[in-house]
Amino acid sequence: MNKFSLFSICSLALVACQSTEPLTTPAAPIPNWWASLESEGLDASIASALGANLELQSMASAVQASADRVRMAGADLLPQVGAGFDWNRNQRNFIGLPIPGAGDVLPVMSTATGMTIQLSWEVDLWGRISSGQRAAVADHLSLQAQFAAAQLSLSGQVAKSYFAWVEGLGQLQLLQARHQIAQDKLQLLKKRFDLGLLSANAIHQARASIDGLDASLASRQRANHDLQRQLTLLLGHAPLTTVQADAVARANAMLPKIPSHAPANLPADLLQRRPDVAAAESKVRAATARSEMAQAALYPQFSLSASGGTSSNELSDLLSGDFKVWSLGSNLLVPLFQGGRLRARRDAALHDVERLQIAFAQKLLVAAHEVAAALDHEFLLRQEHLAATRSSKRILSIETQQREAFARGTINALAVLQAADQSLLAQSRELTLQTFLLWNRTDLHLALGGIFPSTKTTPQLNR
Secondary structure, three states, X not given: OOOOOHHHHHHHHHHHHHOOOOOOOOOOOOOOHHHHHOOHHHHHHHHHHHHHOHXXXXXXXXXHHHHHHHHHHHHOOOOEEEEEEEEEEEEEEEEOOOOOOOOOEEEEEEEXXXXXXXXXXXEOOOOHHHHHHHHHHHHHHHHHHHHHHHHHHHHHHHHHHHHHHHHHHHHHHHHHHHHHHHHHHHHHHHHHHHOOOOOHHHHHHHHHHHHHHHHHHHHHHHHHHHHHHHHHHHOOOOOOOHHHHHHHHHHOOOOOOOXXXXXXXXXXXXXXXXXXXXXXXXXXXXXXXXXHHHHHOOOOEEEEEEEEEEEEOOHHHOOOHHHEEEEEEEEEEOOOOOOOHHHHHHHHHHHHHHXXXXXXXXXXXXXXXXXXXXXXXXXXXXXXXXXXXXXXXXXXXXXXXXXXXXXXXXXXXHHHHHHHHHHHHHHHHHHHHHXXXXXXXXXXXXXXXXXXXXXXXOOOOOO
């Protein structure tokens, strides 16, 4: 049985927390792990859910917005350039001037025009701006990984709902067959009762058995309707009518075959491709970059500015070099006293890094346990399913022998009906275990973040 060692998991977490290079790259779209089950109904269901689910569409918009914020953060590293055009016309009144003929008020009108280009640039001496850009990139990767994790989770939910629904359809058919057998058994018992060969108690027991099957049928139909509505909601569809649901049920009445065995050995670094693990790692990198920003904020900020253009009273002079104006400047801002706010911000950022590193290590540990549990369950479920299959075959063989004996006249019809009922019960158990195996295989794919790798080219874990 396959086990992930605690040493391997802790080593991965330690490297991820200390390295400045990305260990994981969230892949999009997610691998179609369900293709290995070879079920057209499942393929269509998951494709419909991934294309129509409203929560996924909302997350896709959030990923696009985070990409825009990355572009915004990168713009701060470049000089900022702006252009301006000014035009101003005004009139001023000079009162009481000793100018002959002007009276007491002398109005004077003037026009001023100007055209400038302004440039400013903050010199990233301590890496504050570049750290902000790295934080924005890490946030974007984290959202991208969360989107992939949501897609993967949705595909798993659809698969499990699909398997449960199809199993419910099969269980309903088996219950209906058992109900018919119980009805036939009651009719035979009535005939024997009429001949005085049975007591009334046997009739009451047979009717009680039918009542129990009636309740089971109603319960199974209610559960199937709930499963159908749950699957429809995951697919992003409106509720189906009864006719539509019956048509879909007839088209999807078969469970996929039991999948082949999982690879004997799986490398521990497969956990790094899980989208939720990648998201947790990106959060660590974003927090680390923000702690570097907080540290750089303790140091002086230096910026340069320049402007140039022309200014004149006449619009036609704006393109003349004789009327040019310009300025150069620099600015140095040194934080002297802010009541300890900057250092507290840096300390809080460092504690955020520590918190997210621990969360990342916990995520890896949980992922390892999920893989180990799915592998263990598959081993045990396969044993249980094999035993149930052997039992079902033996019971079917007994039923066949009973029918042959009845044809020869050596046994009565009640014995045949009893054997047929036992055979249906065995088929029901086998169908349930088949669903459990499919659920568990889904869990294993989700725990590994997608499809199984080729074990021929990957390093193996110590067993």
